[in-house]
Amino acid sequence: MKINNTFLPEVYLLDNFFHKDDRGYFVKIFNKQIFKENKLNAEFKESFYSISEKNVIRGMHFQTPPMDHEKLVYVISGSILDVVIDVRKSSPTYGKSIAFDLNEKNKRSLYIGRGFAHGFLTKSKTAIVGYMTTSLYSKEHDTGIKWDSFGFDWGISDPIISQRDANFENLET
Ligand SMILES: Cc1cn([C@H]2C[C@H](O)[C@@H](COP(=O)(O)OP(=O)(O)O[C@H]3O[C@H](C)C(=O)[C@H](O)[C@H]3O)O2)c(=O)[nH]c1=O
Numbered sequence: 001m002k003i004n005n006t007f008l009p010e011v012y013l014l015d016n017f018f019h020k021d022d023r024g025y026f027v028k029i030f031n032k033q034i035f036k037e038n039k040l041n042a043e044f045k046e047s048f049y050s051i052s053e054k055n056v057i058r059g060m061h062f063q064t065p066p067m068d069h070e071k072l073v074y075v076i077s078g079s080i081l082d083v084v085i086d087v088r089k090s091s092p093t094y095g096k097s098i099a100f101d102l103n104e105k106n107k108r109s110l111y112i113g114r115g116f117a118h119g120f121l122t123k124s125k126t127a128i129v130g131y132m133t134t135s136l137y138s139k140e141h142d143t144g145i146k147w148d149s150f151g152f153d154w155g156i157s158d159p160i161i162s163q164r165d166a167n168f169e170n171l172e173t
Contacts, residue, residue: 001031003038003111008098010113011084012040016074018107027107029074030132040111041070044132049076052122052129057159059119060168061144062087068114069135078127079103080120085150085171088115095171097152102129117145121154144168 002015019026035042052058060083063069073082085097102108103124112118120129147154147161149170 001028001034003034003040006098008084008086008093008096008116011098011116012038012111013100014072014109014111016107016109025107029109029130030072041134044072044134045069045136047130047132049128049130052080052127053160054122054125055156055158055160056122057119057147057154057156057161057165059083059144059165060085060117060147060150061119061142062115062117063135063138063141064143065114065141067135067138067141069133070114071112071118071134072109072132073102073112073118073120074109074130075102075104075107076128076130077104078122078124079105080122080124080127080129081154082110082118082120083152083154084110084112084116084118085145085152086115087117087145087171089172091115095150095173097150099152119144119147121156121159145171
């Protein structure tokens, strides 16, 4: 596993270990020792996955303190455009976003620190996206900002989104 810095501190792009043989692929997405050696929070408390159709946007989600968390996002099948934005008002990179293609071919994952909103666009027919988070889900602390409110070009104008995501507030400028 190789952990790559990005221009957003606390957001890392991970090149995961994988093994290919005539049966297919084996991919490892988490190793506690490597995470701790690289000062990434390795104390994950929940893991879940979603299955999305093409042109679905899920996001931009985050949990507010004290239930904020680090999040590890990876793609089991398909392809997504994964987007993260800094929503920490006191941060020098507040409002700055970064995007990565995560897919079953590159087997990359994204480690997202606290204070960042996360979302993705499904680019393949379907995409199975896995998550691990370092806090428990808390409905009261689960919130977000609107997907088209921070100047990011998703390359799509009419995504399939939930009513909840459509009703999020815009990023405060
Ligand atoms: C996360 C979660 C959700 N829920 C409930 C809340 C909703 O009734 C339903 C679906 O949740 P939501 O619409 O938030 O799911 P997504 O839109 O796929 O959100 C996910 O995708 C975006 C991109 C993320 O970054 C979020 O961390 C992740 O939650 O499950 C639970 O009951 N427990 C949970 O842990």
